[in-house]
Amino acid sequence: MNIPAIQTALLAVQIPETERTLGSEKAVQSVEEKADGLHVKLQFGFPVHHIGNEIANRVQEALIAHTADAAIHLSIDTAIDTHKVQPGVSTIKGxxxxxxxxxxxxxxxxxxxxxxxxxxxxxxxxxxxxxxxxxxxxxxxxxxxxxxxxxxxxxxxxxxxxxxxxxxxxxxxxxxxxxxxxxxxxxxxxxxxxxxxxxxxxxxxxxxxxxxxxxxxxxxxxxxxxxxxxxxxxxxxxxxxxxxxxxxxxxxxxxxxxxxxxxxxxxxxxxxxxxxxxxxxxxxxxxxxxxxxxxxxxxxxxxxxxxxxxxxxxxxxxxxxxxxxxxxxxxxxxxxxxxxxxxxxxxxxxxxxxxxxxx
Structure with a gap:
């Protein structure tokens, strides 16, 4: 499999209900070819459980031309960060x-x-x-x-x-x-x-x-x-x-x-x-x-x-x-x-x- 081509295709996948892509959100964490197929790990800075199936379908459609009959194993995770607040105020534990x-x-x-x-x-x-x-x-x-x-x-x-x-x-x-x-x-x-x-x-x-x-x-x-x-x-x-x-x-x-x-x-x-x-x-x-x-x-x-x-x-x-x-x-x-x-x-x-x- 051509991993660089697969990565390029992944970066262009549009996230459902948005104008954003996997590339713009830096969501692609890893792409690996293993004995049982292609393993793709995605990570988002916001919750995506409600659109998880649609993301999987779009990834499948984007990669099918590059993977032929190989299985695609997709992992979708979230890692929500603490973001900036008004100046002079500290964040709260938990x-x-x-x-x-x-x-x-x-x-x-x-x-x-x-x-x-x-x-x-x-x-x-x-x-x-x-x-x-x-x-x-x-x-x-x-x-x-x-x-x-x-x-x-x-x-x-x-x-x-x-x-x-x-x-x-x-x-x-x-x-x-x-x-x-x-x-x-x-x-x-x-x-x-x-x-x-x-x-x-x-x-x-x-x-x-x-x-x-x-x-x-x-x-x-x-x-x-x-x-x-x-x-x-x-x-x-x-x-x-x-x-x-x-x-x-x-x-x-x-x-x-x-x-x-x-x-x-x-x-x-x-x-x-x-x-x-x-x-x-x-x-x-x-x-x-x-x-x-x-x-x-x-x-x-x-x-x-x-x-x-x-x-x-x-x-x-x-x-x-x-x-x-x-x-x-x-x-x-x-x-x-x-x-x-x-x-x-x-x-x-x-x-x-x-x-x-x-x-």
């Missing part, structure tokens, strides 16, 4: 990348979006965590099906609760009664957020999604100053009043040097479960126009959906994506774009450097 999910306005489905993006990312093969930073109204334990569970402790740290999708979850909702109001001033809220994040023993998380509360107040300020954020996602509805607040969230992230990976438009249309008629009851193209103005991707447009609402109330995000492929496809495409945006950022090498002590 967490590689943090993605803040914000809206600026309440009631637009930000928590629902966080839960389903995290579930989609886990289904794609990544190790995922969710930090519920909406301390006044924590909803992630309910949405991810772990409400009522108390976190265990190990080495004076809290162990995140694991949902059935494998997602590691931490929330103030585990610590307080669901009917109990959290009546705290700003400094207490900021301290609680830091404790939930820094005093939890996260276990090798590739992507930690932080579900932010509405607004641009104390929690958001703490996040920007003390939490290593890789990037953010802005959730909005097409409604003008929601877009006004979404722009405030965008402005906040711009001021604190946190990049925006994209805009996700929720409740874009209502589809009648009886007749199938669709109606844009909150307006149309608002999220699309906001994304174009910011020059960031529109990650997706989600309909106002009864199955989504039922799944969030019932704590069955994983089951939702398994049983409703059309909904799963929207969240998966959005999560994949986020993962690609993270991989495009510069890598963080600070953890590899020894600490210098001046005596």
């Amino acid at each position: 967490v590689k990348n943090i993605i803040a999910v914000a809206s600026g306005k309440g009631g637009v489905g930000k928590s629902t979006t966080t839960a389903n993006l995290a579930t989609a990312m886990a289904r794609m093969g990544a190790r995922v965590g969710v930090l519920d930073a909406d301390l006044y109204g924590p909803s992630q334990p309910t949405m991810l099906g772990v409400a009522g569970i108390k976190p265990e402790q190990h080495n004076q740290k809290l162990l995140p609760v694991e949902a059935d999708s494998g997602i590691q979850v931490m929330s103030i909702g585990f610590m307080v009664d669901t009917d109990q109001a959290v009546v705290w001033r700003g400094p207490m809220v900021s301290q609680a957020l830091q404790q939930l994040l820094f005093q939890s023993e996260w276990d090798d998380i590739d992507y930690l999604f932080i579900d932010l509360p509405p607004g641009t107040g104390d929690i958001q300020l703490t996040l920007s100053q003390k939490v290593p954020v890789t990037g953010s996602v802005v959730v909005t509805t097409p409604q003008d009043i929601a877009l006004i607040d979404a722009r405030k969230a965008v402005d906040m992230f711009n001021k604190v040097n946190i990049p925006i990976f994209g805009v996700l438009e929720n409740m874009s249309v209502h589809i009648c479960s009886n007749c199938g008629h669709s109606e844009a009851i909150f307006g149309s193209a608002g999220g699309k126009n906001l994304a174009e103005r910011l020059n960031v991707p529109l990650l997706g447009q989600l309909p106002l959906s009864l199955p989504v609402r039922e799944a969030m109330d019932g704590g069955s995000a994983r089951q939702l994506l398994e049983e409703h492929p059309e909904i799963a496809d929207i969240y998966t495409r959005a999560a994949f774009q986020i993962a690609l945006a993270v991989s495009d950022k510069g890598k963080d090498f600070s953890s590899r450097f020894p600490k210098i002590v001046v005596e």
Whole structure:
């Protein structure tokens, strides 16, 4: 076999759902001819489980002219790195990348979006965590099906609760009664957020999604100053009043040097479960126009959906994506774009450097 020709053919293979190639992503790790055929090892800096079969098919098609009847043994692996965050903030042990999910306005489905993006990312093969930073109204334990569970402790740290999708979850909702109001001033809220994040023993998380509360107040300020954020996602509805607040969230992230990976438009249309008629009851193209103005991707447009609402109330995000492929496809495409945006950022090498002590 002509190994240089095989390598050239491999580098040109396009990665599904992207404009990228194996060559542009430096994904080809090794190509070896052995007694039982050709062995090809690929490694990606983002999760590819959801497109693994398609990658294998494209590799097969690209190499068949070069291998004749020889068997092709393909190995696909991922190695997700820690990427750069805002200046002056150190990364967290056990967490590689943090993605803040914000809206600026309440009631637009930000928590629902966080839960389903995290579930989609886990289904794609990544190790995922969710930090519920909406301390006044924590909803992630309910949405991810772990409400009522108390976190265990190990080495004076809290162990995140694991949902059935494998997602590691931490929330103030585990610590307080669901009917109990959290009546705290700003400094207490900021301290609680830091404790939930820094005093939890996260276990090798590739992507930690932080579900932010509405607004641009104390929690958001703490996040920007003390939490290593890789990037953010802005959730909005097409409604003008929601877009006004979404722009405030965008402005906040711009001021604190946190990049925006994209805009996700929720409740874009209502589809009648009886007749199938669709109606844009909150307006149309608002999220699309906001994304174009910011020059960031529109990650997706989600309909106002009864199955989504039922799944969030019932704590069955994983089951939702398994049983409703059309909904799963929207969240998966959005999560994949986020993962690609993270991989495009510069890598963080600070953890590899020894600490210098001046005596």
